[in-house]
Amino acid sequence: MKREPELPHLPRDNQERERFIAGNLIFHFRPRTIPKRVLRFTHTWGLGGMSLVLVLVLFLSGIMLKFVYEPFPGGAYDSIVALQDEILFGRLIRNIHHWSANILVLMVFLHMLRVFFSKGFQPPRQFNWLIGLLLFTGCLAANFTGYLLPWDQLAYWAITICTAMLEYVPLIGNWLSETVRGGAEIGSTSLLVFYTLHTAIFPGCFIVLLSFHFWRIRKAGGIVLPPPDEGKTETELEVSIIPNLLLRELVVALILVAFIMLLAVIFDAPLGDRANPGLSPNPAKAPWYFAGIQELLLLLHPLFAILLVPLFVAGFLVFLPYFKYDSEESGKRFHSRRGRKMAVVSLLIAVVATIGGILANEALTQATTVPGIISNGFIPVILVLVGIVVYGKLLKKRFGASNNEIVQAYFVLLVVSYVILTLTGVWLRGEGMALAWP
Amino acid sequence: MESTDKNQKAAAAPADKMSRASFLTKIWTGLGLVAIAEFCWVFLTFLKPRETRTNLSSGEVVVAGPVEEFALNSVTAFSRGRFYLSRLENGGFQALSRKCTHLGCTVVWNAETRRFDCPCHSSAFDSRGNVISPPAPRGLDCFLVTIENQIVKVDTGSSPA
Numbered sequence: 223m224k225r226e227p228e229l230p231h232l233p234r235d236n237q238e239r240e241r242f243i244a245g246n247l248i249f250h251f252r253p254r255t256i257p258k259r260v261l262r263f264t265h266t267w268g269l270g271g272m273s274l275v276l277v278l279v280l281f282l283s284g285i286m287l288k289f290v291y292e293p294f295p296g297g298a299y300d301s302i303v304a305l306q307d308e309i310l311f312g313r314l315i316r317n318i319h320h321w322s323a324n325i326l327v328l329m330v331f332l333h334m335l336r337v338f339f340s341k342g343f344q345p346p347r348q349f350n351w352l353i354g355l356l357l358f359t360g361c362l363a364a365n366f367t368g369y370l371l372p373w374d375q376l377a378y379w380a381i382t383i384c385t386a387m388l389e390y391v392p393l394i395g396n397w398l399s400e401t402v403r404g405g406a407e408i409g410s411t412s413l414l415v416f417y418t419l420h421t422a423i424f425p426g427c428f429i430v431l432l433s434f435h436f437w438r439i440r441k442a443g444g445i446v447l448p449p450p451d452e453g454k455t456e457t458e459l460e461v462s463i464i465p466n467l468l469l470r471e472l473v474v475a476l477i478l479v480a481f482i483m484l485l486a487v488i489f490d491a492p493l494g495d496r497a498n499p500g501l502s503p504n505p506a507k508a509p510w511y512f513a514g515i516q517e518l519l520l521l522l523h524p525l526f527a528i529l530l531v532p533l534f535v536a537g538f539l540v541f542l543p544y545f546k547y548d549s550e551e552s553g554k555r556f557h558s559r560r561g562r563k564m565a566v567v568s569l570l571i572a573v574v575a576t577i578g579g580i581l582a583n584e585a586l587t588q589a590t591t592v593p594g595i596i597s598n599g600f601i602p603v604i605l606v607l608v609g610i611v612v613y614g615k616l617l618k619k620r621f622g623a624s625n626n627e628i629v630q631a632y633f634v635l636l637v638v639s640y641v642i643l644t645l646t647g648v649w650l651r652g653e654g655m656a657l658a659w660p
Numbered sequence: 661m662e663s664t665d666k667n668q669k670a671a672a673a674p675a676d677k678m679s680r681a682s683f684l685t686k687i688w689t690g691l692g693l694v695a696i697a698e699f700c701w702v703f704l705t706f707l708k709p710r711e712t713r714t715n716l717s718s719g720e721v722v723v724a725g726p727v728e729e730f731a732l733n734s735v736t737a738f739s740r741g742r743f744y745l746s747r748l749e750n751g752g753f754q755a756l757s758r759k760c761t762h763l764g765c766t767v768v769w770n771a772e773t774r775r776f777d778c779p780c781h782s783s784a785f786d787s788r789g790n791v792i793s794p795p796a797p798r799g800l801d802c803f804l805v806t807i808e809n810q811i812v813k814v815d816t817g818s819s820p821a
Contacts, residue, residue: 379765383780386764401707407742407764415707500739500758502765504779520781520795654782 239464251436253444255460256467260445265340268474269333275475276326277428279482283319284421291371293417295410298373299496306493313490320491321482323365327511330361338542338633341626342446344552348543350438355539357431360424362511367420369509370413378497379506381416382408387515390524407499448553505655513647514640520655521583523599530603535636542633548624561627564617568631571613572638575606580646584657610635724755724812735769735787741816743803744769744776746787755814756789757801767800776800 233239240254259265290309292301305312334354337343343351370381385408388399404411439445450458494503508516519527549557556562579602586597610632617623617631652658722741730736730747737744737758746754756776760767765780775792776785784793789800804818 379780383763383765386762401704404707407759499742500737500766502760502768502779506763506765506780524797655780656782 233464236462239462243463251440252463253440255462256444257447258459258461258466259448261461261466261470263470265448266445267332267336268471269329269336271471272474272478273326273329273333274432275478276322276329276482277432279322279479280319280326281425283315283322284425286315287319288421293371293413295373295413295497298371298413302372302493314486317486317489317491318482321485321489323368324510325482325485327361327365330358334358335637337446339555339630340446340448341552341554341557343543344547344550345543346442347438347446347552350435350442351543352540353431353435353438357428357435360427360431364420364424364428365511366509367416367424370408370416371420372493373413373497374492374494375497375501375503376492376494378408378499379502380508381412383506383516384508384512385412387519387524387528390528392525392529446553448555449551504653505651507647507651510644510648514644517580517643517647517651520651521579521598522602523595525595526599526603538632538636542629545625545629547626547629549626557624557626557630560621560623561630564621564623564627564631565634568634569638572635573642575609576639576642580643580657720816722814722816724814727807727810727812730812733787735771737769738814741803741814742766743814743816745805745812745814753805753807753812754788755803755805756785757803759801760796761791761798761800762796 233242243249243252243254287305290301290305290312292298302316305316307313337351337354366381366384370377385399385403388402389395391398400406402412402415403409404415507513515527515532518531521527522531551557556565583598613635614628614632617628623631646657649660650657652660720741722738722743724730724736724738724745730745730753732747732751733749735744735746742758744756744758746756748754758766760778760780760783762778762781762783765778767776767778767783767785769776774787776787776789778784778796781795782793783791783796785796785800786792789802791797791799804815806813806815
């Protein structure tokens with residue numbers, strides 16, 4: 223009997239699904255089944271997946287922009303004006319690129335928070351946390367290099383001050399800033415270096431790091447699992463990812479893309495006046511994701527704001543998976559009820575302390591007999607460090623907090639204070655960088 | 661004895677082979693690291709700042725003009741060369757860089773208050789370039805001024821004084 227050739231069709235049963243996934247170029251890196259519990263949206267909020275979607279949108283829109291943009295001071299601004307005014311959908315593509323880039327920073331930040339609070343950095347996921355940190359850094363660097371490309375007043379001066387910040391690094395400051403800028407001032411070399419980094423180096427790094435990041439997730443057995451509900455001892459129910467996971471991912475991706483389109487249609491990406499090296503705008507602000515560091519620079523001596531504090535924070539984040547924890551349990555949000563309470567308390571402390579610090583700095587700028595490195599450097603930093611250590615000891619002694627909960631409290635302190643600094647830097651600094659209502 | 665000799669040789673031979681293999685591995689690893697270091701060095705050389713036609717700050721002598729053109733106590737802005745030429749009350753000249761020493765913004769000369777104000781973070785400098793108001797960490801940089809045949813020339817490539 224002759225066998226009828228089968229018409230192509232979507233997989234109909236689990237066996238067909240597994241064969242399809244295993245044999246498909248795009249899908250073969252995905253698991254064939256996942257625990258049903260992981261499907262819950264609030265388990266991950268889809269943040270990692272949405273970040274990937276945004277990266278793909280950025281690649282696509284960026285490639286299109288590459289056909290039009292001219293990376294030279296003489297042509298950059300005009301090529302963007304031409305893109306927006308003369309090329310069909312040029313303005314839209316640029317807007318899509320701009321909004322995807324900014325929302326991506328927010329999204330990977332939230333993704334990092336989710337991974338942290340669900341303890342997705344405990345073994346065997348420790349190294350993947352580091353890859354994630356690298357990806358976050360790459361995301362900020364890609365945003366930063368892209369910021370210069372329009373070569374308008376906003377771009378020129380934001381990058382001027384950000385690269386000038388590097389000069390405050392001791393010993394290598396001048397070399398560092400001149401290497402990044404390609405010279406003593408922002409010029410045609412800087413633009414070409416930033417353009418190459420933005421359109422070639424960082425996308426390449428992203429492709430490599432993202433692949434590594436996803437492979438490590440598969441190697442660890444998938445997304446970090448919430449611990450099973452009390453009393454339930456039955457075996458985990460596994461479901462095929464077709465259609466359960468894929469359909470959910472598709473829906474979230476489409477909603478995200480629709481949202482980006484909405485933003486791109488309604489709000490234009492900014493384009494100020496053509497860059498004028500002779501005229502500095504008042505105020506000249508760093509991009510919003512660096513506004514926290516700029517705010518820190520206004521409060522602390524440059525050595526601390528540019529080098530020591532960022533190094534300390536980076537060290538904390540890098541060694542986070544490797545601290546000596548009392549428990550290596552992963553998956554449970556906030557670790558425990560007590561941990562959740564401590565997180566809330568830490569949030570309140572951070573809000574009060576950061577705002578207090580900003581106001582204290584305003585009030586005390588008149589007393590300048592003490593050299594800046596002491597009054598705006600050692601004194602506030604030592605005060606904060608002492609406060610942090612005392613807080614940790616208090617949590618342990620009075621509330622019997624475990625190391626996990628203390629580290630969590632510290633993380634909340636760090637994140638919340640940086641958010642407050644960022645909000646202040648973006649909205650509450652006006653002319654001359656004086657504090658002012660927006 | 662022969663058998664023990666053979667045994668000894670058999671025992672010695674694998675040990676020899678392993679150490680030779682590991683020695684060669686070490687050499688390869690070392691050479692590989694040297695190659696990577698070389699590549700990084702060349703990569704960084706590509707990034708090194710270089711002289712370009714439009715890169716004025718890499719040193720150019722700007723001819724400011726005849727001495728008589730500049731009144732006493734006046735400050736003239738030169739966009740080419742990025743400096744202010746100040747004629748002092750004693751007739752001498754001072755060429756001040758227009759780059760604020762805080763984060764690089766362009767300072768603005770205010771003739772009424774006779775000071776340089778930076779719009780970015782409100783640093784202020786007096787007419788000689790000294791810091792009046794922080795957050796600037798030091799005074800404005802100076803360029804070398806020479807007067808040849810009554811013509812004022814400013815060397816913007818001179819190391820800031």
